[in-house]
Amino acid sequence: MKKSVALMVGLRYTGARKSNHFISFIALVSMLGIALGTIVLITVMSVMNGFQSEMQERILGMVPHVVVGQRGQGITDWRALEKQVEKHPDVIAAAPFIDIQSMFKVSNNTRFGLVQGILPVKESKVSIIGQYMTAGSLEALKPKKYGIVLGVGLARSLGITVGDKVNLLIAESATVSPAGISPRTKRFTVVGLFEVRSEHDSMMAMIHIKDAATLTRKGDLVSALRITTKNVLNAQWTAFELRNLLDDEYYVSDWNYTHGTLFKAIKMEKTMIGVLLTFIVAVAAFNIISTLVMVVTDKQADIAILRTLGASPATIMKIFIVQGSVNGIIGTVIGVIGGVALAINLPQVVAFLEQMFGVSVIPGDVYFIGFLPSELHWEDVILIASIALGLTVFATIYPAWKASQTKPAEALRYE
Template sequence: MIQPLPLFIGLRYMRARRRNRFVSFISASSMLGIAVGVMALITVLSVMNGFEKELRERILGMVSHATVQDYEGSLQDWAGLIPELEGMPDVTGVAPFVRGEVMLTRGSAVTGALLRGVDPEREAAVSEVADNVVAGSLANLEAGSWQIVLGSRLAQELGVGLGDPLNLVTPEVRASAAGILPRMRRFEVAGIFDVDMAQYDGSLALIHLTDAQRLLRLEEGISGIRLEFTDLMIAPERVRGIARSLPGDYLVSDWTMQHRNFFRAVAMEKTVMFIILMLIVGVAAFNIVSTLIMAVQDKQADIAILRTLGARPATVMAVFVIQGSLLGLLGTLVGTGAGIGLALNVETIVPAIEQWLGLEFISGDVYWISELPSDLRWPDVWRITGSAVVLSLLATLYPAWRAARTAPAEALRYE
């Protein structure tokens, strides 16, 4: 237990004006280094948490929590499965879908697209497309109407707007008097959506489920059934129960199976980034070693006097442990305050810097997210501050031990 005397002397050394200005400079730089490292670590982890959260919400807003498919590819007799799936625990949305890859053409503009046949009445329960339609409506998709809803970037690339016609070409071919020709169908744009994700805004096209079945020659079959749960985190557990409950052999997968590697990579990047930035804090913390070694040299006479007055080596050691720990603690507190403030306001600060410099740090044409999100999590803050304080404390042990071993006679010989 630290006694009042070491605490008093340690605080006194912190407040005293040092004769050696270089020691003061090293002390200030050590404290500043810890503050900058802690601030950077809190800010970077908050931004990475924000990216992870945004990606999870946006990806899973377009990709279902779970999917029921047939091992053969085309799911038949699916109409009877829907009421049964709707009765499963925690299921809030069920929607059939048809999936395929096609080409869309408009004049000289040609682009590939991911075609999804949907039931407009059920799609809103498993997807956020209906909430992000910026022109037209998903309800405009009617069976046999050959209407299509496009992502905003896809519509821009084709140069089409609401009500414009375009041609859809499937990979299948048909034989005719003119030879082998691809199957083609004319559609009318009934809506445009914008989910602010280039992957979907630039490639996804929606048509009515019945039209997709006819176009892709699936007859009454579908590609699968999408499920939505009350909480995406319970999807893996619920999927196992659904697979056991369904009468038949179905392929039931959840979002963690489809995107496991992606989110695992994000988690690994966070861990690596924590280690890299903690090294910055470690370098700054171990500057305390230099500070205290020079402080011990500077205070040789004081240490000798304390020892001759009866102070034990542990008391002398505690003085410098307190002094070094206070440097680390002050740097950690300053860095924590600055990091929290920056993490909470990064979504405002970064656009202001972009506008001031005339630059775009995150281009929507390249990345899934065009804004810099932030999600401050207090467990990360406690972990960072705790690690910084522990590193600072460890950095004080060797110089304090050297101070405790000072021989009074040797230190006072030339005084």
């Protein structure tokens, strides 16, 4: 019964027309502050999620999830190894490749990079490169035709495009003579360009695996098998299981060895930004303290009358907790609705503002994507709403406790 009385009186105090307009203004400011902080938190967390997903797709789409190789010169029978690893339930596909450190030369322009010999039919199953071809296609790579697919950044730095020639200088199969060591040189024709907006655009090229074998004089040997898994974030566990499945002559590694630090840094950055932005909500929530302190002072006579009618200190405390919490609940609800709506439509909103004001928020020639990504995670929304409500309730405890300590006789002495 006391609980219902506290709720009824607390809601009445909240909805009543206040004679003190300054208190009403402070309450409105605290409510809007909570709403604004919640909107900012949800939007920023969604943007961080979007960037993380884009980087995961573009970088980990090019980097092997898991690599299986044979200790020594390379894999002698990659087809048998492919059948063995594809038995694992988490493995989607596997493809052989040959890595070659090379120099790209066009006239007097020289660049260093990585050439990868691939099987085009299998590469499309383990890489996203086929989805980001800006010219030509992987299928244009034919054995003994010596075609090459370049990253857009690498092609731009060399000043070439599809149909042009580029010389590869390979030190791995260099010729030793009395005059010195001469790297092996072979001219290739550019048959395609790709752009995934990562570091691969400026340092990677692809040729047919048979052409790579000819250049390196490896015969049927390949460097390793590239494996794509069902869950890229679980690739470390898949690699561990494959390590136990295969013989000791094979080694297994996953993308965490090469890019794990990058994604750990992104995760830490997301956490730190979330913590810092939470202070916006905290400042707004603690404005409720000043509001309730003034309300308690203004309602001294009302509190005294309630106490003389039999209300306990706990009931008085609950009344003001309800009154303070209502502002926080309203602000949180407004913030969640606004934050979710903005996060879902953020790319369109930013595109509209760019078009209206003629500016570029995310320049495509500077960043790896040319738009502001946003990916809403409902677990983030629930966490942010819970934090906002928790801070609001916590901020009401002290003023409500002070109200419960009011002594009726002293409060009514001068009434």
